[in-house]
Amino acid sequence: MSSDHQSPNSASSEASRPAGNTPSAAGAAQPASPTVKPRKPTRISWIWLVPLVAVLVGMSLLVRDWLSAGPVVTISFESAEGLEVGQTKVRYKDVVVGLVKDIRIADDRSSVLVKAQLSRDGAKYYTQESARYWVVRPRLGLSGVSGLGTLLSGAYISVDAPNDLDDGETVTFFKGLETPPEVTTGQLGRRVTLLTKDLGSLDIGSPVYFRRIQVGRIIGYSLAEDGSQVMIQAFIDAPHDRFITSDTRFWNVSGINVSLDASGVEVRTGSLAAVLAGGVAFASANPFNTQPAPEDATFALAESETEAMAEPDGPPFRVDMIFRQSVRGLKLGAPIDFRGMELGEVYDIDLEFDEDEKRFHVLVKANLYPLRFGGAYDRLSDEQKADSYPAPHLLGPLIKHGLRAQIKAANLLTGQQYIALDFMKDVEPAEIDLKAYPFTIPTVAGSFDKLQEQLSSVVAKIDRVPLDQIGKDLQGSLASLHRVLDGLSNVGPQLGDTLKTLKLTLGKLDGMLDADSPMNAGIEDTMRELQSAARSLRALGDYLQTHPSALIRGRSADVLPAP
Structure with a gap:
């Protein structure tokens, strides 16, 4: 078993042994035992630092975003045109302060709700109740073109924040503006309010001129609480706002004004922008007054420069006139004339029924201006002038002397009429109630009514x-007469013979009166004799007048001149 499993060291030593040498060889030297060195511990590779650094950077970015992230605000718009999630930015003075995170339809489907993540820096200003948001996109209007920069960069949401912080709580829901505001926070200038009967061709953005230089614009308009006037808000840029004084007069320069008077036809126009988009101009009636008007001052807007620069008429007072004849042709705004001077104008015409007389009559209501009465108003006492209704004190004495109102034709071609005030002779005295309001001016029938x-x-x-x-x-x-003519027809033949005889007589008489007739010749001789006798008698008369003694002594002998 030991022979089958030899150690690698022994096997390697055998393999390295030279050929012809065997282990059993006597006297062979034994090899040195190998030195075994343990392997060093494995180290971490530097390649792992790359993902570690990436993780650290990512975490730092997340922490930075979390630290810099401000509140989320919701803005309501009518449409989300041009807005994209993650792309549309929120800017304040062209500096990015937020990003759109979500766009959805409101629950009532009447608007679009846009959620924007604001940055933490300055977020307390952007969440004030007075902050305003709107979408900046290319816009074309009569006042000009705006938002052209978004053609390349795309639409964005702009915010206008107040300069000062309010003490109230922050707001996270805003009603977005559909059009950019004409005046942003921090813009130097002055706001004024103009009062006029109707808006005419004026609109938001219409220019305001001073000496034909644009110094401001219309920023808004609204109806008065009673609906009788239109209040127009205008903004005058600094430093031109210093020209707004208590004597400043405003007038409308919209369109083309054509006037016809004794000097001919006069045409006045403003700039092309004023003709198309409307415009307002102003000037000072007293150039020596340099005291600026108070903030948010209110001025009247006149129809023309002539009307604006005229002397003020003061507050008008109401008078009534009752006419019992037709008032056809009398329109609202018809002038109240007194010997060529316009004292006021008609502002209402009503048809009423008189219960006592059981008949209809027309009630005409008019506004008269007291300052237009000149000296008559100046002679009133200060107490009467202080009265808010001076009509009885001003018109009462005039009515006692025969002042009456009468409808007259202003234009025979158009049929327009006006009311003339004048002193009438042989009119019935009128009852005057000094405490009556409104004061009633007696009336008389007009000339056409009298002719009728x-x-x-x-x-x-x-x-x-x-x-x-x-x-x-x-x-x-x-x-x-017919019977007489029948009777004359019976004497017709006799009448014919008589006419023939009369004709013969007239012929003879004509012959006697002929220029060559003997009778005419005798008459001419007789006339010549009579003329000669008349001359003799005239000569005798002249002689007797010169020599009256000739009747007694006779005519003296002629004295011959001395030789």
Whole structure:
């Protein structure tokens, strides 16, 4: 068994032994025993450091992301156009401050909910209640083109955060804006409110001009609480906002204004942007006033520059007028005229029924401006001026002297009418109640109404004429005339002979009156004799007037001239 299993060392020694030598050879030297050295322990390979470093880097990145990650906010938009999960970024002043993590439809399916992970730095500003979010994408409008940079980079969500922190709790749900705000936080300038009757062609983004230089824009509009006016919010950029003073006047420069007066046709237009998108201009009525107006000041927006720069009229007061005739052609806004001066305008026309008289009448309501009455308003006492309703004190004395309201034609072609105030003669006295509100101005019929009444009176008189009886009498007269003509027909032959004799007589008379007839020649000689006698008598009269003594002494002898 030992022969079958030899150690490797012995086998190797035998193999290395030279040929011809055998172990049994006498005197052979014994080999040295080998030195066995134990193997060193196995070391870890350097290749394992690579995944270890990767794991450490990954963990550091996760820790850094966890430490830098801020709150998650949810933004509601009407559409998710251009937004992508993991791609769309949230930016503040073009600095990335977040990333969209999720987009889903709201439970009521009315909007899209976008969840964005914000960074921890500055997150307390982006979660304030006053923060605003909107999607920046290419937009084309009348005021210009915006968002062109997103054509290459793609749409992103922009945030406008306040500069100061509120004491309240942070907010994580926001209603996104569908259009970018016109004014962002920190933009220097001044907000003003403009009051006008209607918006016209103005819109958000319409320019505001000062000396034809754009210095601001319209940032919003809304109706007043009573719905009577439109409140337009405008923003004037710094440093031009210093020109907004208490004497500043605003007017509309939208479209094309055409006016026709005695000097001819005048056409006024603003810039092309103002013609297309509307616009507002302003100027100061008192250039020496440099005191800025208070913040969020309110101004009236006039229709034209002429109207804006005119002297203020003060707050209007209401008056009523009752007309019992047709007011066709009288429209809202019709002027109230007093000898060519416009004192106010009509703002309402109603049809009412008078229970006492059992008839309808038209109630016209108008606004009059007290400052337009000039000296009449200046002569009122301070107490009466302080009264919020000066109509009785201002119009009462004028009505006592015959002031009445009358509808007159403003344009015969269009049929438009206006109300004229003037002093009328021979009018019935009117009762005046100084405590009545609203104050009523007495009225008289207009010129056309008077003409209509006169025509109606004439027609009524014609109706009272007994035309039937006159017709019967005329018919009887015609019958009598017919009988007379029948009687004349019996004397026709005798009348013919008489006419022939009359014709012969007239012929002879014509011959006697002929220029060559003897009678005419005799008459001419007689006339010549009479003229000669008249001259002699005239000469005798002249002589007697010169020599009256000739009637007694006779005519003196002619004295011959001395040789």
